[in-house]
Every structure is written in C-alpha cells, then in structure tokens.
Amino acid sequence: xxxxxxxxxxxxxxxxxxxxxxxxxxxxxxxxxxxxxxxxxxxxxxxxxxxxxxxxxxxxxxxx
Amino acid sequence: xxxxxxxxxxxxxxxxxxxxxxxxxxxxxxxxxxxxxxxxxxxxxxxxxxxxxxxxxxxxxxxxxxxxxxxxxxxxxxxxxxxxxxxxxxxxxxxxxxxxxxxxxxxxxxxxxxxxxxxxxxxxxxxxxxxxxxxxxxxxxxxxxxxxxxxxxxxxxxxxxxxxxxxxxxxxxxxxxxxxxxxxxxxxxxxxxxxxxxxxxxxxxxxxxxxxxxxxxxxxxxxxxxxxxxxxxxxxxxxxxxxxxxxxxxxxxxxxxxxxxxxxxxxxxxxxxxxxxxxxxxxxxxxxxxxxxxxxxxxxxxxxxxxxxxxxxxxxxxxxxxxxxxxxxxxxxxxxxxxxxxxxxxxxxxxxxxxxxxxxxxxxxxxxxxxxxxxxxxxxxxxxxxxxxxxxxxxxxxxxxxxxxxxxxxxxxxxxxxxxxxxxxxxxxxxxxxxxxxxx
Ligand code: HEM
Ligand code: SF4
Numbered sequence: 001x002x003x004x005x006x007x008x009x010x011x012x013x014x015x016x017x018x019x020x021x022x023x024x025x026x027x028x029x030x031x032x033x034x035x036x037x038x039x040x041x042x043x044x045x046x047x048x049x050x051x052x053x054x055x056x057x058x059x060x061x062x063x064x
Numbered sequence: 065x066x067x068x069x070x071x072x073x074x075x076x077x078x079x080x081x082x083x084x085x086x087x088x089x090x091x092x093x094x095x096x097x098x099x100x101x102x103x104x105x106x107x108x109x110x111x112x113x114x115x116x117x118x119x120x121x122x123x124x125x126x127x128x129x130x131x132x133x134x135x136x137x138x139x140x141x142x143x144x145x146x147x148x149x150x151x152x153x154x155x156x157x158x159x160x161x162x163x164x165x166x167x168x169x170x171x172x173x174x175x176x177x178x179x180x181x182x183x184x185x186x187x188x189x190x191x192x193x194x195x196x197x198x199x200x201x202x203x204x205x206x207x208x209x210x211x212x213x214x215x216x217x218x219x220x221x222x223x224x225x226x227x228x229x230x231x232x233x234x235x236x237x238x239x240x241x242x243x244x245x246x247x248x249x250x251x252x253x254x255x256x257x258x259x260x261x262x263x264x265x266x267x268x269x270x271x272x273x274x275x276x277x278x279x280x281x282x283x284x285x286x287x288x289x290x291x292x293x294x295x296x297x298x299x300x301x302x303x304x305x306x307x308x309x310x311x312x313x314x315x316x317x318x319x320x321x322x323x324x325x326x327x328x329x330x331x332x333x334x335x336x337x338x339x340x341x342x343x344x345x346x347x348x349x350x351x352x353x354x355x356x357x358x359x360x361x362x363x364x365x366x367x368x369x370x371x372x373x374x375x376x377x378x379x380x381x382x383x384x385x386x387x388x389x390x391x392x393x394x395x396x397x398x399x400x401x402x403x404x405x406x407x408x409x410x411x412x413x414x415x416x417x418x419x420x421x422x423x424x425x426x427x428x429x430x431x432x433x434x435x436x437x438x439x440x441x442x443x444x445x446x447x448x449x450x451x452x453x454x455x456x457x458x459x460x461x462x463x464x465x466x467x468x469x470x471x472x473x474x475x476x477x478x479x480x481x482x483x484x485x486x487x488x489x490x491x492x493x494x495x496x497x498x499x500x501x502x503x504x
Binding site for chain 1: 112116167171174175178179182183184185298427428432434435436438442443
C-alpha cells in the first residue's frame with residue numbers, strides 16, 4: 001500500500017515527514033514527497049500515518 | 065513610514081495594535097535584535113525556516129516562553145527562587161513531552177497525541193460541542209445582550225476540552241482558575257505574591273490531573289486520559305519489516321501532556337472566537353454574508369487566525385552560531401517567532417492586511433505554527449470554533465456592539481492576542497417552526 005497526498009489540501013505542517021521520515025521527506029517547497037510504500041501490514045502504523053495529518057491530505061490506495 | 069526602531073515593541077500602545085510596527089520591521093529588519101541575546105523573527109519565510117529546523121532551533125531550555133516584563137521587554141527564563149522551587153517540588157516531576165521537547169523525544173509523544181486529536185476523532189466530539197454551545201446560548205438568549213467573552217467564547221472551549229480529555233465537568237471553574245493563574249507569569253509584570261500563586265496553581269492542577277490518571281487506571285472514563293493510559297509509545301519505528309518496540313507512559317508523562325492540552329486548549333480558542341466576531345463586526349458586509357451562508361465560517365476562522373493570531377509569538381533557543389536573514393546570531397541566543405507578523409507578510413499573502421473570504425491559500429498561515437510543533441489541537445480548535453459560530457448565527461441575529469468598537473481593548477500581553485470583553489446587543493431568531501408559521 002502506498003500513501004498518496006492531495007497537495008491541494010496539504011497545509012505544509014510537516015507532520016508527515018517529521019513523524020514518519022521512513023515514508024515521507026520534505027521537498028524544496030516545504031510540501032511532502034512520498035519515498036516508500038508500507039511493506040509490513042501494520043494497521044497501527046497505517047492509522048498513525050493517516051491520523052498525523054491535520055488536513056486529511058494523506059490517503060492510502062491499494063497498490064497495483 | 066515610521067521606522068521599526070521608533071517603536072517600543074513592548075509598550076501598551078504597540079501591543080494594543082502591533083501591526084504598523086510589524087510592517088516596519090518586516091520591511092527594514094526581518095531579524096531584529098531587541099535585547100541582549102534576544103532577536104525577533106518577523107517575515108513569513110524566515111519564521112517557517114526556523115520552525116521546521118529543530119536541529120538548530122530548540123524548544124527546550126524554557127525556549128517557548130520568555131519572561132515578558134512589561135515596558136522593560138523580554139528576559140530569558142530564570143531559575144525559580146527557593147520559596148517557589150519548594151512549592152513546585154510538591155507537584156509531579158516535570159517532564160518534557162510536547163511544547164518543551166525536541167525530536168526525537170518530541171516525535172514519540174506527539175504521534176500518540178495526534179491519534180487522539182485526529183480529524184476522525186475530533187468529528188466524534190461534534191455533537192458534544194453542539195450541546196455545549198446551545199446550552200450556553202440558552203443562558204443569555206432571552207436577555208438581548210451579552211458579554212460574549214465572559215459568557216460564551218471563554219466557556220465553549222473550556223467545556224469542550226474537558227470533555228475531550230475526559231476529566232470531570234463539575235470542575236470547570238477550577239480548570240479555568242488554575243490555568244489562568246499558571247500562565248499569568250508569562251504576562252510578566254507580576255508581583256512575587258502572584259508568582260507564588262501561579263506556582264501553587266500549576267502544582268494543584270498537576271496533582272489533580274495525576275489523581276485523575278490514577279483513578280482512570282482503575283476505572284476508565286474515556287477521552288484522552290484513557291487513550292494515554294492505554295497508549296504504547298513507539299521507541300523504534302520499524303520501516304523495514306522487523307519488530308517495533310513500544311512502552312506505556314508513566315503518570316508524570318501523562319500529566320505533562322494533559323496539562324498542556326488543558327491549558328493550551330482553553331484560552332486560545334476563546335481569543336480566536338472573540339477576534340473573529342470582532343472582525344465580522346468591523347466588516348458588516350462579511351457578517352451579512354456569513355449569517356446567510358454558514359459554509360463560509362471555516363474561511364472566516366482561517367482569516368481570523370491569520371489576521372489576529374491568538375498566539376502572537378513563541379520562543380526558540382539557538383543551538384549553534386549561525387546566520388539568519390543576514391544577521392549573525394550566537395549560540396545560546398533566543399528567538400521570538402512572531403506568527404502574527406509573518407501572517408501579514410505581503411510577500412506571502414496578497415493584500416495581507418485585508419480581511420478576505422476569497423483566499424485560496426489562507427490555510428497556509430502560521431497561526432497554528434508549522435513543522436514538528438504544529439498545533440496538536442488544531443483539528444479540535446477548528447471544529448469547536450466552527451460549531452460555536454454556527455450555533456450562534458443559527459439562533460441570534462442583528463449583532464451590534466453595545467458601545468463603540470474602538471473602545472474595545474486587548475490584554476497587555478506579549479504572547480496572546482486577547483480581547484478583554486465583547487459586549488453585544490442582538491435579536492433572538494424565531495425558532496425554525498415559528499419561522500415557518502410566520503412565513504405562512
Ligand atoms: C485557535 C486556537 C489555537 C491556536 C491559535 C493555537 C496555536 C498553537 C501554536 C502556534 C502552536 C505551536 C507552538 C510552537 O511552535 O512551539 C501550538 C502548539 C500546541 N497546541 Fe495549540 N493552538 C490552539 C488551540 C489548541 C487546542 C484546542 C489545544 C488542545 C486541545 C492545543 C494544544 C496545543 C499543544 C499541546 C501544543 C504543543 C504541540 C507540540 O509542541 O507538539 N492548542 N498551538
Ligand atoms: S501532514 Fe498533511 S498537511 Fe502536513 S505536510 Fe503532511 S500532508 Fe501536508
């Protein structure tokens with residue numbers, strides 16, 4: 001599963017790349033860049049990633 | 065324009081309306097030394113740069129709050145004198161969890177609290193917020209006039225945060241008094257007696273919360289208290305398929321988090337709501353639009369967060385010799401991050417001083433901060449403020465200031481942008497069924 005970010009909602013709070021640096025990094029403009037898919041099926045980790053974003057800009061899509 | 069150097073940033077006049085001073089400062093010296101080892105940071109870009117860089121700009125070492133000493137300005141925090149240290153020793157051991165922690169410790173606590181205040185969880189509190197707002201409106205609606213600060217904007221967040229935490233609602237007056245007394249020292253110009261009161265209030269609040277946590281360990285009551293008791297702090301995030309390691313939080317840690325939520329969750333929202341209403345009264349055409357279309361309330365709130373940021377400033381501690389905005393800053397210096405000034409930066413927001421409901425980038429303000437410490441209560445603050453205004457505009461109309469708007473004043477406080485009072489006259493709206501009858 002790979003997280004995706006709706007940049008039209010993102011407020012550049014940085015919560016995703018500070019709390020989950022294994023999955024996101026900061027782009028030059030302050031917007032997040034996704035660097036990795038979830039490899040383990042950890043439901044907690046997935047929820048933590050979803051819940052860290054105050055803009056609800058992060059979504060998970062099933063990977064093809 | 066008057067030069068930034070001509071203002072006393074700490075005078076009553078400047079604090080009542082800091083915006084000309086802010087504009088001068090942004091233009092002339094976005095990083096400006098204001099005392100020995102104390103610098104203001106005033107442009108939007110530099111503010112963001114500092115807030116996201118926790119490796120060089122720390123929130124520890126009492127960084128967040130400098131002592132505001134009235135006209136004399138700001139001084140670094142000092143060790144409490146022995147009599148106050150003795151009082152503080154009677155409370156739980158202070159722990160650095162959120163506001164006063166740096167990554168990686170900060171990150172561990174922060175991910176736990178984020179979950180409890182996520183948009184999904186906050187949405188579940190909406191019915192409670194509606195109940196609270198309506199019950200408060202009931203108490204004044206037949207009177208036709210009210211001080212909204214005293215009877216509404218202060219009470220909504222106080223009650224809602226107690227519900228969110230899961231602490232008893234019959235202690236609201238105590239939470240208010242303890243919190244106000246505890247933060248009073250930040251406003252400076254307090255006597256030694258007031259410092260003692262303040263220390264006592266911090267201890268009483270912490271001891272009360274510790275008691276709540278111990279009781280809830282045996283008899284859980286829901287809310288954040290229970291979440292934190294059950295929480296497992298991630299010590300080592302597994303990114304590659306091995307084992308994650310976790311541990312639970314001890315009571316001192318939980319109390320530290322609860323303390324911050326309870327204190328930061330009350331007055332800030334009060335200030336946002338009262339400033340929002342004042343902005344609407346100053347812009348009657350917008351008030352009329354919002355009264356007709358409640359869908360505009362979120363945009364109004366973002367614009368109020370931007371223009372009248374409830375928290376105007378916060379501190380950071382400089383960890384190494386560096387240069388910021390072309391100014392050399394020594395290790396050990398303290399920065400004052402002026403959110404309220406960056407939010408009016410013309411280089412970031414078009415017509416920055418204008419109240420507008422048409423901005424597409426309004427939510428990029430730094431009224432909730434930015435980076436690791438971005439307000440953990442932002443979702444709750446947005447929800448409860450929206451509900452408070454929705455209920456108000458659903459039930460009353462023709463809001464008019466009782467006196468002159470220009471007479472309204474703010475607290476003499478360097479950190480908070482806080483209206484002292486907002487006395488209004490209004491008309492009660494007919495209840496929806498009466499309205500229908502009237503239309504027949
Ligand atoms: C309109 C209302 C509010 C405003 C303007 C506001 C503003 C802020 C700002 C600017 C920060 C960042 C501080 C920093 O950079 O060091 C912050 C952090 C914080 N806020 Fe809020 N806040 C509001 C409401 C709330 C509410 C309702 C709660 C609790 C339920 C809350 C709890 C906190 C806490 C615990 C932190 C520290 C977070 C951390 O360091 O990770 N705030 N707030
Ligand atoms: S947490 Fe959400 S709002 Fe913040 S930077 Fe990441 S995607 Fe954007």
